[in-house]
Amino acid sequence: MDFTISPRIEDFRRRIADFVDDRILPLESDPQAYDAHENIDLAHLTVLRDQARAQGLWCLQLSPEYGGQGLGRVGMAVCYEEMNRSVFGPAVFNAAAPDDGNMMVIEALGTDEQKDWFLRPVAEGRVRSAFVMTEPDPGAGSDPGMTQTTATREGGDYVIHGRKWFITGAEGAAHFILLARTSDDPGRGLTCFLFHRDQPGWSILRRIPIMGPEEHGGHCELAFDGLRISARNVVLAEGRGMKVVQTRLGTARLTHCMRWLGLAKRCMEIAAEYAARREGFGIRLADRESVQIVMGGLAADIEIGRLLVMKAAWELDQGSFAQKEVSMAKIHVANLLHRAADAAIQINGARGYSKDTVAEWIYRYARQARLVDGADEVHKMILSRSLAAEGRDFWRWDVAPERAS
Structure with a gap:
């Protein structure tokens, strides 16, 4: 597959990154921006959603008929990762679970009547x-x-x-x-x-x-x-019902992974920023081999996760259920997120364990990743069954048709 993205997707990615930097990240340090359950307060969310909609960054996963941009799964992988650089990000762009998966499955399988009364109000952000x-x-x-x-x-x-x-x-x-x-x-x-x-x-x-x-x-x-x-x-x-569940959960599991990659990268930022300025026993943390090993390993694992997610997204865009690919991404990225949050806390020491950064927020959130939309063990079982059925073809390369001379 081609790992380049279109200029259009890059434009959305860049504008989302700027929006997150300028408008969302500053709120994370404001206690008044959180509700009683540690998510973004609805008053702040409403303001940000109006701004995202005005900039054309709203509901990118849906077709233009329902107010979206029709990016496809590959475009979503790029943009969702960027959105979840902030713990508040996905909700701002109407790309958070469970609305995200519900909108996509009704757009794919609903009747015209169901799309009008169920999908449109969710897509417009009027209901959850x-x-x-x-x-x-x-x-x-x-x-x-x-x-x-x-x-x-x-x-x-x-x-x-x-x-x-x-x-x-x-x-x-x-x-x-x-x-x-x-x-x-x-x-x-x-x-x-x-x-x-x-x-x-x-x-x-x-x-x-x-x-x-x-x-x-x-x-x-x-x-x-x-x-x-x-x-x-x-x-x-x-x-x-199983057809509906399969249609919804395959993509929904992968969108979790897209978002979790953004959180994992944020953990690396939190760790790197502190390691670069914190000194102890005459040496910066960033110059210690033990810290470099942790950071280098996580950097590689994040890139592996991105490749797994992109392969699964590409398969979904080709019309496949991509069950194997989604399961591999789900296992890897769910565990990666937990390790990344743990590393950010460890490198930051007591500061990481406090609420002075969002590392502890991400750490508590990350533990559910190995459970939601199928526990690790379920996805490993799926892969084992595929391996038993396919043998060496489990790792086959799909071959493009020959071009006419």
Whole structure:
């Protein structure tokens, strides 16, 4: 593949970088810019979102029809990495989970009616959304096939019963995508639905406290006790829930990696800045071989992560599910982010452990990376199964067709 990017993508990358430098990074040192859950305060977010929209940096992942720029997955990889140089960045550009993945899957698979009432308000930033899949034991986690929540057909409606938890963004979301079981068919037993928060028959039981800073709306436990959803709000078709999940999660997992690379690079900046000026026992930290080894190793690992992400993004742009490529990127980048945050704290010493930098914020946030959208072990299992099925072809090169002479 060609590793050059188009001038158009570079223009977006450069303008995003300038916006992050000039408008977002200064807020990180202002305690008033944070909400009670350590994300950007909504008042500050609203101002920044208006500025990003005015500069044409809004919702780059969607087509122009829905207010985006149609960058494709390769362009997103470049720009999302730049956005998440700040811990506040993705939300400012309407590129944060779970809205990001929800918008892309409805744009790809939704009906015109679903796009109008569900997608447009999220794309315009008027409402937030959530993806409702994960359940308490023994229900669905990394394996959607374990879904226990049921959807029973009654005339023109489906009636939902069950429980979900760790639903990101549920508190404050207006639009929801729900995965439920419509039959015991192992291949076609799951269906995805759209519903609005004002519909009766469901409730948020609690916002689950977590270790790290939270996305807007937290991670919530939901109960469904007779929610009625019209058949016209089925996504794709009854029994095609796994197709919807695969379409959404493949790209969503990779966009996590794109953003995490930006955070990993930020950790390197925090470490490098301090190491360059801090002296001890007559020598700068940056001149110590032990620090150089850490920094050099992380620099290489970040570049490996960027290559894995770009390969997966390119595959997605070619129409592939890129399951192997996404899993490899997810494993590597999730672990890389944790190591980078740990190194930034260690090199900064007590300053790194304090809130004088965002290294400790990133460190707490990073631990979830090895769990969300499939734990490390699940993705390694996927790769092992692919290896068993493909043998040496697991590492094959795709060959371009010969050109006519």
